Amino acid sequence: MAERYSSFKPGGTLWLLQRVTAAFLVIVLAFHFFLLHFVNHASEITFAGSQYRMGTLSYYSLMVTFLVTATFHGVNGVYNALVNQGLDGTQKTAVKWVLVVASALLIVQGIRTANAFAGISF
Amino acid sequence: MSQSYNRGLIEDFGRWREFTAGMWAWIFHKFTGWVLVGYLFTHIAVLSTATIGTGVYTETLQSLESLFIVRVLEVGLLSVAVFHILNGVRLLMVDLGVGLEAQDKSFYAALILTGVIAIASVPTFVEGVF
Numbered sequence A: 001m002a003e004r005y006s007s008f009k010p011g012g013t014l015w016l017l018q019r020v021t022a023a024f025l026v027i028v029l030a031f032h033f034f035l036l037h038f039v040n041h042a043s044e045i046t047f048a049g050s051q052y053r054m055g056t057l058s059y060y061s062l063m064v065t066f067l068v069t070a071t072f073h074g075v076n077g078v079y080n081a082l083v084n085q086g087l088d089g090t091q092k093t094a095v096k097w098v099l100v101v102a103s104a105l106l107i108v109q110g111i112r113t114a115n116a117f118a119g120i121s122f
Numbered sequence B: 001m002s003q004s005y006n007r008g009l010i011e012d013f014g015r016w017r018e019f020t021a022g023m024w025a026w027i028f029h030k031f032t033g034w035v036l037v038g039y040l041f042t043h044i045a046v047l048s049t050a051t052i053g054t055g056v057y058t059e060t061l062q063s064l065e066s067l068f069i070v071r072v073l074e075v076g077l078l079s080v081a082v083f084h085i086l087n088g089v090r091l092l093m094v095d096l097g098v099g100l101e102a103q104d105k106s107f108y109a110a111l112i113l114t115g116v117i118a119i120a121s122v123p124t125f126v127e128g129v130f
Ligand code: HEM
Pocket: A029, A032, A033, A036, A037, A042, A045, A049, A050, A051, A053, A054, A063, A064, A066, A067, A068, A070, A109, A110, A111, A113, A114, B036, B037, B039, B040, B043, B047, B074, B077, B081
């Protein structure tokens, strides 16, 4: 019973980073759902509440780390899945850069949003 | 431990009747992973209303939450996330060589647990929408 399916080439850097981010995400994602659905109900989310949470450095940095790791994990997952399906050559390079740019934009926008909550402005 | 198998064309979904538990696990993991990244982009877009104004953010979130369909989608999102987490933990264990004998069983356990958690969360998720 050693059959296993993976979109990744085992042992590579991207493979390893996918596992490392996964281990971190298990904890933060579960915490995120718990906090925003069960402790605070999703329907009761207000700017003031988000501002209050994001106002502490520990929560702010946890959320930014969450943003970065989740983006990396998700986009890396998509990229490896496409490579696994046979994407190569120019298409592979093009897709890679589109994904890199999309991730960068997502992270920048996520941080701008986090700053809006935390009251950080430049 | 890690052998390569000729898996044939799994991408040929027409063969689904021949799929083993391992293939289903892989397909579900892919599906849930893609839904989660899709959600992440949408999520940041919605939260970004906070950069426009404090009132805009609160109103946007509250009006979304007042829609029944959004609540249903949230239960769906929770199920998808729970499955991806549980099955992901299972994959991490497999990579570490833990529980290789129980791969099928742990996959079924992940499925059942996802179902139970999803159903148990329904009351919390629909609270106040009616
Ligand atoms: C339906 C379930 C969810 C709800 C109600 C929710 C709600 C929120 C809220 C209100 C915030 C703003 C911070 C705060 O108020 O504490 C936030 C931030 C965040 N959420 Fe979620 N979330 C959900 C699911 C998810 C999922 C599944 C992911 C991962 C794919 C995710 C990733 C993030 C990230 C990365 C941030 C930080 C954003 C930033 O830095 O600007 N959330 N979430």
